[in-house]
Amino acid sequence: MSAHAYLLLTLAFYSVGLVQTVMHVVTRRPLLGPATVAATLVGFALHTASLSLRWMEAGHFPALGLHDGASFLAWATVLVFLLTYLRTRLDALGLAVFPAAFALVLIAALTRPGPGVPPAVAGLFLPLHALLAFFGYAALFLASALGALYLIQEYELKARAPSRFYYLVPSLERCDTLAAQSVAVGFALLTLAIVTGLLWSYEARGRYWTGDAKEWSALVAWGLYILLLVARRRTGWGGRRAALLGIAGFAAVVFTFVWMAIFPGVAGAQR
Amino acid sequence: MRSDSLPSLLIVGVSHRTAPLEVREALVFPRGELADALHALRAQAGLHEAMILSTCNRVELYGREGEAPAGDALQSFLHGYHGRLPELPASCVYRLAGADAVRHAFRVAASLESMVIGEPQILGQVKEAYHTAEAAGTLGPTLGALRNRSLSAAKRVRHETGIGRNAVSISHVAVELARKIFGELKDKNVLLVGAGKMSELAARRLVREGARATVVGGRTFERAAELAAALGGQAVPLEALRSELAIADVVISGTGAPQTIIKTDDVESARRSTVARGRHRRPLFLIDIAVPRDIEAGVARLDGVFLYDLDDLRSVADANLRERRKEASAAEALVEREVREFLDWQRSLDAVPLVTELRRRAEEIRRAELARLRQRLGPLTREQEEALEAATSAIVNKLLHSPTVHLKEAARAGEGEEQVGLIRKLLGL
Numbered sequence: 001m002s003a004h005a006y007l008l009l010t011l012a013f014y015s016v017g018l019v020q021t022v023m024h025v026v027t028r029r030p031l032l033g034p035a036t037v038a039a040t041l042v043g044f045a046l047h048t049a050s051l052s053l054r055w056m057e058a059g060h061f062p063a064l065g066l067h068d069g070a071s072f073l074a075w076a077t078v079l080v081f082l083l084t085y086l087r088t089r090l091d092a093l094g095l096a097v098f099p100a101a102f103a104l105v106l107i108a109a110l111t112r113p114g115p116g117v118p119p120a121v122a123g124l125f126l127p128l129h130a131l132l133a134f135f136g137y138a139a140l141f142l143a144s145a146l147g148a149l150y151l152i153q154e155y156e157l158k159a160r161a162p163s164r165f166y167y168l169v170p171s172l173e174r175c176d177t178l179a180a181q182s183v184a185v186g187f188a189l190l191t192l193a194i195v196t197g198l199l200w201s202y203e204a205r206g207r208y209w210t211g212d213a214k215e216w217s218a219l220v221a222w223g224l225y226i227l228l229l230v231a232r233r234r235t236g237w238g239g240r241r242a243a244l245l246g247i248a249g250f251a252a253v254v255f256t257f258v259w260m261a262i263f264p265g266v267a268g269a270q271r
Numbered sequence: 272m273r274s275d276s277l278p279s280l281l282i283v284g285v286s287h288r289t290a291p292l293e294v295r296e297a298l299v300f301p302r303g304e305l306a307d308a309l310h311a312l313r314a315q316a317g318l319h320e321a322m323i324l325s326t327c328n329r330v331e332l333y334g335r336e337g338e339a340p341a342g343d344a345l346q347s348f349l350h351g352y353h354g355r356l357p358e359l360p361a362s363c364v365y366r367l368a369g370a371d372a373v374r375h376a377f378r379v380a381a382s383l384e385s386m387v388i389g390e391p392q393i394l395g396q397v398k399e400a401y402h403t404a405e406a407a408g409t410l411g412p413t414l415g416a417l418r419n420r421s422l423s424a425a426k427r428v429r430h431e432t433g434i435g436r437n438a439v440s441i442s443h444v445a446v447e448l449a450r451k452i453f454g455e456l457k458d459k460n461v462l463l464v465g466a467g468k469m470s471e472l473a474a475r476r477l478v479r480e481g482a483r484a485t486v487v488g489g490r491t492f493e494r495a496a497e498l499a500a501a502l503g504g505q506a507v508p509l510e511a512l513r514s515e516l517a518i519a520d521v522v523i524s525g526t527g528a529p530q531t532i533i534k535t536d537d538v539e540s541a542r543r544s545t546v547a548r549g550r551h552r553r554p555l556f557l558i559d560i561a562v563p564r565d566i567e568a569g570v571a572r573l574d575g576v577f578l579y580d581l582d583d584l585r586s587v588a589d590a591n592l593r594e595r596r597k598e599a600s601a602a603e604a605l606v607e608r609e610v611r612e613f614l615d616w617q618r619s620l621d622a623v624p625l626v627t628e629l630r631r632r633a634e635e636i637r638r639a640e641l642a643r644l645r646q647r648l649g650p651l652t653r654e655q656e657e658a659l660e661a662a663t664s665a666i667v668n669k670l671l672h673s674p675t676v677h678l679k680e681a682a683r684a685g686e687g688e689e690q691v692g693l694i695r696k697l698l699g700l
Contacts, residue, residue, distance in 0.1 A: 171450060
């Protein structure tokens with residue numbers, strides 16, 4: 001089977017989680033039954049197979065362009081989610097993860113891999129940079145999702161009239177604590193990703209900094225997160241403002257990813 | 272499916288669905304009289320087994336009939352025991368038998384028949400009723416099995432559906448909200464302003480989950496000190512209210528004061544004080560159960576502050592109750608499955624006497640043949656003896672395996688009686 005066939009199968013298995021999520025919101029039955037977890041694990045295995053095949057097909061680490069980027073980001077997100085779920089048993093994260101993973105794999109399934117990438121992308125720094133960046137994105141995505149859950153829960157509690165989400169979302173404290181942990185992990189990965197990205201850029205283009213929009217937005221995201229971390233530590237910030245800042249930081253991350261996905265050439269080749 | 276598979280089980284009773292409070296309260300069995308009542312019931316109605324479930328919402332007599340039908344006897348016992356009602360209106364009483372009685376027993380234990388659906392007390396009450404019957408010696412195999420299966424089904428309902436998930440009493444809602452805000456309540460500071468009954472109830476629940484209580488005394492400091500001692504906390508005078516606000520996580524206010532005693536400014540300055548800042552601006556949960564209210568409504572606008580008054584708590588309780596009703600259908604399905612399993616199992620028991628007899632007979636034949644063989648062969652070595660035992664036992668077991676399985680299955684499918692008769696005839700049992 002081709003990488004693309006595996007990807008379609010992956011999509012089918014991830015759709016179990018998506019359907020479960022919708023059912024969960026409507027019926028409020030526990031989200032992650034054993035069947036959903038199993039389907040997600042199978043989907044993840046197929047996804048891994050798809051990525052491995054794609055790596056062989058492409059001849060370089062498949063992380064550039066919309067097709068490869070979306071697929072790889074979905075893979076990292078699902079992995080980070082599964083690991084988090086094992087530790088926290090937090091169903092509600094699925095509300096963010098399943099739709100996102102499904103959408104990303106769908107994008108990957110609907111797009112063709114970009115044309116061959118110049119030899120500049122060969123070498124160790126690209127896979128390293130991509131791995132760090134994508135796992136960082138995944139952790140920061142979870143952080144922003146937790147921030148969103150925090151805001152929803154806070155709104156519900158302030159409104160004093162519980163509706164749908166009141167019953168789904170974990171406690172404020174739990175969202176806040178986990179978001180802080182996710183940001184810490186995501187920030188560390190993002191920092192390393194930026195460093196390896198600079199090194200790679202130097203190796204590929206002879207310049208550390210090209211002034212590309214992606215580089216600027218990564219820097220903005222990094223700045224926002226360092227602000228968040230310092231504010232949390234020094235002034236005991238947390239709760240709503242931390243959630244909002246985490247979401248803002250993630251918006252910059254999304255921009256970075258989208259820019260990379262749409263203009264991989266800028267990242268991959270000399271200008 | 273045959274519904275007469277448990278012809279002997281009978282339930283007669285009244286409940287909040289069929290009878291008004293005047294009727295129910297006239298029929299309640301006081302706890303101390305239960306053992307005597309059970310004996311009297313068993314004797315008067317000619318029952319093999321008896322159990323009485325008496326709560327404020329239902330009074331039910333459970334029985335396994337003897338040879339004669341006991342429905343009328345149960346009903347007249349229910350009416351006659353207390354002698355408090357001139358007559359028992361027939362429309363108030365329900366009478367259930369066989370599979371219907373089994374289903375009812377399961378549903379009651381699972382809190383599907385409760386006034387507040389999903390309420391947890393009924394499980395304990397049912398458990399105790401069976402326990403009393405057991406202690407009185409009126410519980411036998413049928414009611415004993417009914418107890419085991421209905422209670423385990425009730426526990427499954429509790430764990431696997433959301434029927435009991437959300438709080439429906441005011442004090443419980445307050446605790447649940449605290450959990451929604453703080454996650455864990457361990458080491459959280461609860462400040463009680465005023466020492467009312469409902470604040471005490473909510474505070475008790477919070478303390479049970481590890482929170483620390485502080486009681487602010489009003490005009491009567493003794494009352495505050497008393498309550499603080501009961502909650503394992505400390506009492507402070509009213510002047511300390513502001514400083515206590517700065518370190519509190521949950522405030523429960525329920526004084527009889529005619530005007531508000533916690534103002535927006537108080538809370539704001541408490542939140543801004545260094546103590547609060549050192550505590551990472553954690554959320555503050557204010558519960559105002561006083562009428563007229565103790566806490567200024569403007570407090571709710573402050574960042575990270577959650578204010579609930581009595582009406583708010585009540586509306587959450589109502590919303591939770593609606594949630595429970597939605598979950599009830601899942602619970603109904605689960606109970607129905609468990610009831611069916613129980614009935615199937617009960618029917619498969621019809622085959623047990625014959626299976627036992629069959630095995631006993633086969634074993635008799637085997638031993639007799641072995642004894643004869645030994646006489647003919649003379650003394651055997653131990654190995655030979657063991658081999659002979661093993662071989663003959665294996666023959667018996669293999670021959671009987673398929674009829675045993677078949678009989679149990681036939682009984683489960685409700686075709687037991689004919690087949691049992693046939694096999695008896697064939698084997699001359």
